[in-house]
Amino acid sequence: MNRKLAEFARYLRTETVGGTVLLVATAVALVWANSPFAPAYVGLRDLHVGFLTVGDWAKDGLLAVFFFVAGLELKRELVVGELSRWKAAVLPVVAAVGGMVVPALIALGVGWGSPGIDRAWAIPVATDIAFALGVLAITASGLPSSLRVFLLSLAVVDDLGAIALIAVLFTAHFNALAALAAVLLLALYAWLQHRRVTSPWWYVPIALATWFAVHEAGVHATIAGVALALLTRVRRDPYETEAPAVRLEHRLQPWSAGVAVPVFALFAAGVPVGASALTALFHDPVALGVMLGLVVGKVVGIVGASAIAVLLRVAVWPSGAGPRDIVAVAVLGGVGFTVSLLIADLALDGAAAEQAKAAVLLASLVASLLAAVLLWRRGRAHRDAEDGAEDGG
Template identity: 65%
Template structure:
């Protein structure tokens, strides 16, 4: 038996799918804890403040998870986006065009629907940004569990779409939720990022330089008044992804190998533990279908993502602007677009930035309910498409070819 070398894409998918499972467990624990007799302990833990006051870093544990741990998550997303742009699927303009178009439409359409539904309601001026993001770990986790018979190109399409989606979400966070900017600290952040890029150009490899530079960049961005996750994705995009002659692997690959398991297995689940603890008593659940703000978020996610991702992709393919992924049918793409409605991590982050008090709890509940609905509907569609692919493979006697296609998700060929 010969086991081929596992690709970077398949390794990324496996790590993110495990992280997706841990994410679900953390969210479930948070919901149960926040609605139990020990809810006070949950709130006390989330709001417990640590850190040096002199450096303006005396933050709650929930804020550290939001500003610090998610910066690691977005650093990994930046590494993957850079790799896809330079040496991956997005490096081919024809292949890159469709997921980029789908990602942009999947951000714009939910925002427009949310604004249209919630127009005139308090908080919609910032809450429109809540349904724009797709959760990479959650969506890939659902795909891994229920889409094993779907062609490997589905995973490439969903991953490429999600990383571009996250980049757009970070741009929105940096622009919409920055009330004022301390320009001195902004210049310091730019200088640190430039030093990081120069060190990459000079092929410096020591962590004794990069770790302090990364921490200084994060601190400068945070102190400048810009959401600190921007530091993560910026440094990820500045990391070199092409290996030099004689170099076993590029810095981006080494960093992904070391950091991504911590990001997917620790950082994101801890953030979910502090962000998903929504009290569901009172009128929180009852108002989901009557409150215009929560309706705007739910329709923005579930309808906006599907219409934006699938509808615009269908039009782009029909007009010849972009090409359909190999072995992927329109029904497969529709199922994937439903997975795009799983907002979760970034949507919960935006809800915390956009709203306060009861409105924030309602918005988070809307994100959780819609993400659950999207995962269940998407799973059902993927299982149905999987049976169709399996039947077609049996009809053509192409089971062996199918196993080779599915090997990109971590299987072995013989």
């Protein structure tokens, strides 16, 4: 039985499988929310369990697990991987900033003067890490692994930027005492890492308490996952078979891919998208601004900022990749979903919020399909180049 569980866990660690499960969960949510059984979907999503609804547990709780796993991988790349070179690490940060600023400006410009645009301009700033990596895994066979690291880093940075916007623009209350408790707990976690403590009897309670403190502080709780991950040790000591970050990533990745992200998608993607609702999107300046921000603004911002950084020699292209590869990944940056849906809920109310969320889903679908085609073509080009080099050798 243990061997079967181990095989299943290894199966879930395959990103293609994780991406497929995620897409299936999204499709189920859309079908369920637009079927005669929609009241059951809404009732389950809004059911209170403890101090949060089921949907909020998925959004604030399970998604923190995914952010923790993504943060572990990012920390590993920053310390010992692709991003350990300064110029390689600069590029996704600069690209993320460009990918936030340009979509926000487009959304603000298109929706100028419309009710709610004073807050809704922030909706298209984020890239969904889970969906983007899932699409990349399914479609990008043959591409350099450095592109995945670039996308992961970019998505983490702009999601953190979006969460910072949430903290500034949409936090109704800020509990300084809870924030202080979170900082102290993070300091304790870092100290235990430094002292080489390995017992989960210490770390699990600290992680749960940190998540609760961040949530009570009024900050989006997923930031607790990123903060804990970035404090986790990634260099292996001589007596260790693997570093704590690698060990945790190995153990938690199947739970993240097989449970946390699909369940989140199930409760986040259930948006009514009837024919009339889709038609209305193109007559609503706010929704139109969101769509153009994600589909057009992300590409212009990411590619433009990256090209300027390389031109000024403050950054370099990812190993084995070039501008055309960055364009394909930048299109994938238009997959908003997670944080974009969250901001839509916070920025708007009622029908306006539902319309903005439908705009995010439609834009994310378009970006996914366009990116899939471009990534497939770039993968084929890389494979052809490798075959040519082998034949020439």
